[in-house]
Amino acid sequence: MATKLAANRIAERKLRDRQARRAQIIIAARRIAELEGWSSVTLRRLSDEISYSQPVLYAHFGSRDGILAAVAVEGFRELGLALEKARKRVKRGGTVESVAAAYLGFAASSPALYEVMFSLSLTVPFDDPSTPPELRFAFSQLMELFQGQSSKPEVLSELFWASLHGIAELTRTKRFPPSRQKERVRALVELFNFPRDGTTQMVKVR
């Protein structure tokens, strides 16, 4: 019987080791990408960093894309937490502004991570039940902003997400001059702070 217990502990230890190494790979990939770009994240380089041979990487993730996907999911996890924090620590003047700042701050501080979260052809249909919970959680934080304010919270939060993503992406790829970033965010917040739910109307005044 003691052998059974020992076998259990061994299996547990193996699992721990396995997970630790998996995390190590993800961290290494992320670090290299952030420093030198994703094209520098090669399997040989990675296997070198973790001091294992290449096939070990395939035991954890089925392919190079599998590694990128794992990094992306980790990115969504962190983004979700950052948005939740920004939403709950209600800054006076509206949560929309706080969440927008948190989103763009995240994208700006980890450009390579943000890049792989979207440029990857993960093809996660979002609605699908197979969508990783990290993704759903991150989006749910955006949806919370418009709950009850509008007749269609999904539509408004999707549009909000799209706007944030567009700003993040065009900033990351240097299409937007950084000089006007503050004004862009201010305009964005103004637009989304007044959703048209039937009880709000825009009128001309003079």
Place this chain on the structure above:
Amino acid sequence: MATKLAANRIAERKLRDRQARRAQIIIAARRIAELEGWSSVTLRRLSDEISYSQPVLYAHFGSRDGILAAVAVEGFRELGLALEKARKRVKRGGTVESVAAAYLGFAASSPALYEVMFSLSLTVPFDDPSTPPELRFAFSQLMELFQGQSSKPEVLSELFWASLHGIAELTRTKRFPPSRQKERVRALVELFNFPRDGTTQMVKVR
């Protein structure tokens, strides 16, 4: 003297041939990408399609990225023309709606083309004088929409561009369910049809 003229004509013909082949390469790359994705656009495949050897590709574009960049610029050219058309043929109810539809229609009908226009690390700072005119023209079409309406047309048009780009991108990568697309666009148009220029105000009604 006749020899001089002949030499001229020969040089012209060579230039024409060269440009024709250049266009051929761009068209082939675009077609392959649209059918099988950009990873299938290899130099061997391209040289095969145009019935020339690989080094010829390097005589035209310095590298594979050079080919992608050329395709991207062509994409911006077409996008600019499409936006101009949508803006000038004023559909009743506002040009914003028309331009938005044209933009998203372009992105949806040529996803690979749209992808390379932005996912490429062209790193074109936009403001820079070295920015291709095709890019500037396309953006100018968006800026036209908000000229005079707002105190800061650049900010509003950049925000509009970002929103459109976000929708296009999240749709292309299957993050958005296509079912709500119409509503998303409607909400977008509503938001941007009422820029806050000091003569418009949002009020609660009941």
Place this chain on the structure above:
DNA sequence: GCATCGTATATAGCGTTGCTAGATTTTCTA
């Protein structure tokens, strides 16, 4: 018309990539 020279094009190969089959070592079990 022919030799010559320069340009255009092709051949062949280098180094690196993602990935994998088969050998080998390590670890557990009985």
Place this chain on the structure above:
DNA sequence: TAGAAAATCTAGCAACGCTATATACGATGC
């Protein structure tokens, strides 16, 4: 401690972007 099983490595394949070198071609001068 012997043998089974799992884990890991070695070595190599095909395909990639790219380029040095060789060859064929076309224009030019006598």
